[in-house]
Amino acid sequence: MTRRRRIYEGKAKVLFEGPEPGTLVQYFKDDASAFNNKKKGVITGKGVLNNRISEYLMSRLGEIGVPTHFVRRLNMREQLVREVEIIPISLVVRNVAAGSLSRRFGIPEGTPLPRSIIEYYYKSDDLGDPMVSEEHITAFGWAAPQDLDDMVALSLRINDYLSGLFLGTGLKLVDFKLEFGRLWENEEMRIVLADEISPDNCRLWDIKTNEKLDKDRFREDLGKVEEAYQEVARRLGILPEGGPNDLMAPKTMQ
Numbered sequence: 001m002t003r004r005r006r007i008y009e010g011k012a013k014v015l016f017e018g019p020e021p022g023t024l025v026q027y028f029k030d031d032a033s034a035f036n037n038k039k040k041g042v043i044t045g046k047g048v049l050n051n052r053i054s055e056y057l058m059s060r061l062g063e064i065g066v067p068t069h070f071v072r073r074l075n076m077r078e079q080l081v082r083e084v085e086i087i088p089i090s091l092v093v094r095n096v097a098a099g100s101l102s103r104r105f106g107i108p109e110g111t112p113l114p115r116s117i118i119e120y121y122y123k124s125d126d127l128g129d130p131m132v133s134e135e136h137i138t139a140f141g142w143a144a145p146q147d148l149d150d151m152v153a154l155s156l157r158i159n160d161y162l163s164g165l166f167l168g169t170g171l172k173l174v175d176f177k178l179e180f181g182r183l184w185e186n187e188e189m190r191i192v193l194a195d196e197i198s199p200d201n202c203r204l205w206d207i208k209t210n211e212k213l214d215k216d217r218f219r220e221d222l223g224k225v226e227e228a229y230q231e232v233a234r235r236l237g238i239l240p241e242g243g244p245n246d247l248m249a250p251k252t253m254q
């Protein structure tokens with residue numbers, strides 16, 4: 001097998017050079033990390049499920065006109081994406097208090113927020129992804145005011161659409177993290193959604209029971225982590241054909 005050039009290795013994914021210029025292959029690992037890499041583990045089958053879940057959600061978003069880096073799924077663990085220049089700011093959209101917002105302001109988890117709140121974090125492992133303001137982002141040149149406006153407008157559309165989509169499957173979209181990149185076409189630059197959307201970077205709670213069906217099960221040692229990812233895929237109607245057994249399929253590449 002020919003070895004492809006590894007462009008970047010993150011905590012949960014690897015990016016390889018794609019088959020054509022301007023493309024990358026995004027490989028989904030089973031590795032999980034939390035608390036800025038202080039907690040590490042493996043969630044068996046997570047990569048296969050996140051590849052499917054992200055494919056599904058990015059495709060649906062594409063259909064309503066949200067530009068994304070996603071091109072197509074290649075196999076169990078890989079998808080073809082457009083190569084973009086990643087903007088070093090993560091956007092977190094919150095609908096319900098949880099996680100760091102609950103800790104920071106002493107608001108009990110599960111409290112509905114008066115309106116959706118967007119937060120910005122500067123992507124830096126060394127600094128532990130500090131929260132930043134619009135002022136920091138534009139003053140330090142991480143993104144231009146227009147880029148930021150586009151990212152916020154897209155994030156709000158994504159939130160509205162995904163909240164409804166998940167509600168239809170009996171899940172509450174509590175909060176989620178998005179990443180964006182710049183894509184140049186014919187001298188023109190567009191901001192597009194990048195990275196992934198999966199239970200790794202969303203909080204999803206069962207509407208009736210408030211059971212957590214996302215990476216908080218790993219972060220908080222709640223057990224049944226694999227089952228939670230499978231349940232999200234099942235509710236979206238996209239469990240791999242062979243069911244959970246398929247998730248153990250051999251890794252397709254090195």
Ligand code: TMP
Nearest residue numbers: 098099100101175176177200201202203
């Ligand atoms: P937080 O409450 O820990 O700040 O997380 C908010 C949302 O962002 C939650 O859905 C998890 C997601 N997230 C990531 O995807 N990556 C991260 O590094 C962090 C801190 C949060």
